[in-house]
Amino acid sequence: MASLSVGVACVLLVLCMVVPxxxxxxxxxxxxxxxxxxxxxxxxxxxxxxxxxxxxxxxxxxxxxxxxxxxxxxxxxxxxxxxxxxxxxxxxxxxxxxxxxxxxxxxxxxxxxxxxxxxxxxxxxxxxxxxxxxxxxxxxSSNRSSFAAYFITWVALIVILVINVSLWQEF
The missing domain is CATH 2.60.40.420 (Cupredoxins -  blue copper proteins)
Structure with a gap:
């Protein structure tokens, strides 16, 4: 579970650097x-x-x-x-x-x-x-704000998927 917390923290850190x-x-x-x-x-x-x-x-x-x-x-x-x-x-x-x-x-x-x-x-x-x-x-017609929204959405979905998979593996 500790490795999962480190992984989530890394993903959040990357998001904090990319979005601004x-x-x-x-x-x-x-x-x-x-x-x-x-x-x-x-x-x-x-x-x-x-x-x-x-x-x-x-x-x-x-x-x-x-x-x-x-x-x-x-x-x-x-x-x-x-x-x-x-x-x-x-x-x-x-x-x-x-x-x-x-x-x-x-x-x-x-x-x-x-x-x-x-x-x-x-x-x-x-x-x-x-x-x-x-x-x-x-x-x-593309713009960076659309890219940011898609990027954040995909990262959030991946984080949720990783958390769910790791929780299922604990059972």
Whole structure:
């Protein structure tokens, strides 16, 4: 029974280390999504974005998610996107520290506030750099929070199974 207790303690220790290290998933604009009429600078307030976090843009397909340079962001210049998507669901993993800029490429939408600047901190204890790098656009609907839920569920089921098997062996 002592070896079982040690095994359970090890599993719980691993869970305690894995779960906090999982990156956050942010739905841009929360329930409103990526649309006009939202103040995205207010939306970012109080949020700490780290390398590895994910932004999920949900929007009607007449909008776009364009990754742009700082100057194109400031002037709402469309047509120079580094990357662009209009699928209606764009997932961007923030892979580097620095500020990342996104606008809607539909003429007039950026000028009406449909733009987002995200300051990303390093996920380690080192100071974040100020260079801007390109995040990868992803079109999958999977995210890390789903992985965490499945992982924890499977680990819990395995622990329960191990406990039950060891209890049956004692009889």
């Amino acid at each position: 290290s999982l990156a956050a998933v942010y739905t841009v604009g929360d329930t409103s999504g990526w649309t006009t009429g939202i103040d995205y600078s207010t939306w970012t307030e109080g949020k700490t974005f780290k390398v590895g976090d994910t932004l999920v843009f949900k929007y009607p397909t007449f909008h776009t998610v364009d990754e742009v340079s700082s100057s194109d962001y400031s002037t709402c210049t469309v047509g120079n996107a580094i990357r662009s998507d209009n699928s209606g669901s764009t997932t961007v993993t923030l892979k580097a520290a620095g500020t990342h800029y996104f606008i809607c490429g539909v003429v007039g939408h950026c000028g009406n506030g449909m733009k987002l600047a995200v300051k990303v901190e390093s996920s380690s204890s080192t100071t974040a750099t100020t260079t801007t790098t390109n995040p990868d656009f992803s079109y999958s």
